[in-house]
Amino acid sequence: MSLLKDLVSTPSPTGNTYQVIAFVENFLQELGIQTRRSRKGGLIATINGEDSIRQRMLTAHVDTLGAMVKEIKPSGRLKMDLIGGFKFNSIEGEYCQIETSSGKTYTGTILMHQTSVHVYKNAEKAERNQENIEVRIDEKVNNAEDVRGLGIEVGDFISFAPRVQITPSGFIKSRHLDDKASVAILLELLKQIKIENLRLPHTTHFLISNNEEIGYGGNSNIPPETVEYLAVDMGAIGDGQATDEYTVSICVKDASGPYHYGLRKKLVQLAEANQIDYKLDIYPYYGSDASAAIRSGHDIVHGLIGPGIDASHAFERTHRSSIENTAKLLYHYVQTEIIQ
Template identity: 55%
Template structure:
């Protein structure tokens, strides 16, 4: 297996997190991935939606694999410029307003300017508003306080700000001495960083994966249709690499790779999911099998779109998903190891059980 390049993954992740990429405005992050893969001498292709695909030729070119991670993140758009110059927003992606109360943000204008600001409730000052603590955080009460000397809608418009401008949330990145990475948008840039460096490891080592594998970096996952089209016809296995959701009632943690058995779209493909579990057991990879009741992925989107593929989902455990998130370098390493093992191993013949296939391989080695 390829050794986990912790420092490379760390640098790539920090660089990615610093790039604003709310869904619909993710081109800068795609540019970053394209440049990084291009520096390895790899040919990349963009589809009409703006996603990026790179292919590694494998030993088996008859049955292909498709592995995705998404560069797009949560964000917002300007919904209204209020008479006092503050901005009302509309959400991009599924998050609660509580999770961005007090967050720093940037407004990206159509003419290329960027303006900083803070997302606040309209009744934030406890010295002025009796209901500051209890005011609901909602579409109607949340607003952007711009860092501009502009106190009217007209003055704000003079700065190039218009309805429909994208708003990104500052990531607030910190990598602790204890190995934790804290930031917004670890969903899904943690997985993207792992995949970029894993592709680089294969390119540099000259090793070929067991199957021809397409890696796709999608840019509309947060709104449900990131990787549900333009899938090559030879693809048989579809693996989404996305965060594992942690919390009460979940089995995952910040130190393991999570393998999803079921989310809001229903169960994932039993054979492919079991294959990932057996690989983790066989290679002593720390993992947890989990169920995400309020979650969907690029893999579930592809199946819903009608693609005839076996679909599965895995990724690093991430705490406080869709808020100020946190994971640990160990979860990144375990995700790397599982993906590396998966790329180098063929799924047993689907006409036999996955368990039997592993038993046969184990007996053959003995």
């Protein structure tokens, strides 16, 4: 949970993940685990196993939702262009950080232009969209020239404050649990493998991808020997969903189609054999690094599991037990033989 808190507190909107990739890289290097970076900026760690002919890959993505400066308004406010699949209403009232191309950062607040009820009679009726939502910068700026004087320009990245909190009842609520909860789980799994000196049956690659929110994070850097490819990403909660905040969610189908039936059954058998609480579910408006890998033409067995995350792509929440159940399933999974 402490590691997860550090991860969500490190800004990493898709396209600007250098800081968080360096954080993960340093975490693994301190464990003595060698890593390499892909040309796209992702990070890959490999644990050699007994069988290097048939290999497996696990992935979680460290990139998050965010925005870019679309326009500097004459008022000195900023118009945003969204990065990732979410709605403007989910970030209204949020604190944010603007990072310039020189690396300087400024804070701000995301607000409706028509926020003040003392001025705008029908403020609640205005549409939450790119025209009405803007960033109020915490600097003395009155016009576009003042803003540019700070070094802020079109294309600068905007990160949303996570507001992370861990409750005594075991919940962690924060933005960006998608998918930093899963990244934390994979990092702790690697730590456990190292500490226990586990000898895995198959060489296993761990990809920390950094472009998942825009659809292509895990579609490359997959060794040709890879047979099984398991994405670890959030389980979607809502009306009609089986997923909850306490179990590991095993996805059977998302917007890309069904996941590999044999791998799904194997994961269920592992969960039941090891008293791991799980739910099977379908995510109707969802894609993962595993589905991106399939779309890019890789001949692999693909699966998807993860902790259940409430209010996805908004102010998210999960429970310690969901993280624990996901971690337990992965621990047992990497010690199994690849399905025939």
